[in-house]
């Protein structure tokens with residue numbers, strides 16, 4: 062009998078689940094889908110069977126939690142004869158956002174691993190609980206199958222101590238494991254490698270700044286394939302301006318909100334994580350909507366955009382300094398891949414750093430990795446679509462097939 066080669070990947074977010082079924086034997090994608098607005102009114106599942114040219118299917122039944130959503134995903138897969146009971150499945154790969162210091166590589170989930178992921182819930186409250194539900198649901202359906210955790214933090218464990226430590230009292234920091242962990246690592250790893258490939262180079266030869274701009278957003282400095290700095294910290298709140306998160310603020314803002322504005326710690330947490338960023342600045346977190354409003358002359362949308370881009374520029378400048386020599390800047394994720402005006406504005410005025418975009422190349426819409434810098438530019442500027450699911454499947458399969 063040949064060994065099973067299929068991997069189901071679950072990428073559970075705070076209110077969504079993205080999933081893909083891949084065959085690592087022949088590299089084919091058999092199914093892909095997304096459940097959105099879990100726990101809100103109007104939950105929606107979109108399922109696309111890719112193997113036999115099947116039709117895209119949609120469900121709009123309410124899904125109260127991740128358990129309900131994953132049940133619906135399992136049903137859709139079963140409808141195509143691709144259910145979790147299939148003997149062709151080699152493993153389920155799970156995105157786990159926070160792995161703390163302990164996990165620097167993909168790991169087969171045991172009770173003990175789950176307990177550690179659970180312990181880290183306070184530092185990834187929007188993400189780790191959803192990841193745990195995904196793992197438990199898949200385990201209940203297929204207790205015999207390896208469940209593999211692929212951690213967002215893993216790629217960043219190579220950061221030097223001087224980039225990972227906050228300048229706070231060492232004993233206090235160590236007692237509470239307070240340090241910069243970084244997130245979106247699976248994407249930063251994949252995109253930095255794909256960028257090297259686009260340049261026709263080995264990852265060990267190039268220094269890349271990766272800008273992962275999705276709903277959550279982070280930047281990283283990758284030197285010769287290793288992460289040397291990243292913008293997220295103890296939690297995914299630090300760094301860039303995001304859809305609903307503030308990114309960097311003076312920590313004293315929180316004391317002020319507590320002491321002077323009389324807010325509770327939970328209220329401040331919600332404010333900074335869910336009511337800030339683009340949504341807090343202008344009421345919208347979708348870059349498409351913000352661009353539409355700007356085109357209509359909306360001043361609040363314009364200011365939100367300018368704040369977003371200003372922060373992005375500061376990190377680009379900082380990582381040019383951190384890396385010394387930069388070979389490429391790569392834009393990725395929903396905003397990075399699709400929003401040409403963000404790319405243009407982020408690169409504007411950075412000619413001294415060797416950075417520029419060619420307006421015609423920047424306007425091209427494509428799902429392929431591509432250069433957008435002018436011909437002969439000193440630094441390549443690229444759009445490199447991320448594929449966290451493929452990267453999770455690769456890491457999962459390489460662990461269980463060895």
Ligand SMILES: Nc1ncnc2c1ncn2[C@@H]1O[C@H](COP(=O)(O)OP(=O)(O)O)[C@@H](O)[C@H]1O
Pocket residue numbers: 074274275276277304346347348349394395396399400
């Ligand atoms: N065509 C587009 N133009 C501009 N922005 C877009 C476009 N498509 C998606 N986006 C942005 O991408 C975001 C989602 O990015 P994504 O990487 O899917 O995020 P996440 O994985 O965090 O849910 C949306 O909120 C929106 O701001």
Ligand SMILES: CC(=O)OP(=O)(O)O
Pocket residue numbers: 074158188213244245275276277278297
């Ligand atoms: C870690 C993180 O911010 O993830 P996401 O962008 O999926 O919210």
Ligand SMILES: [Mg+2]
Pocket residue numbers: 275276277
């Ligand atoms: Mg994402």
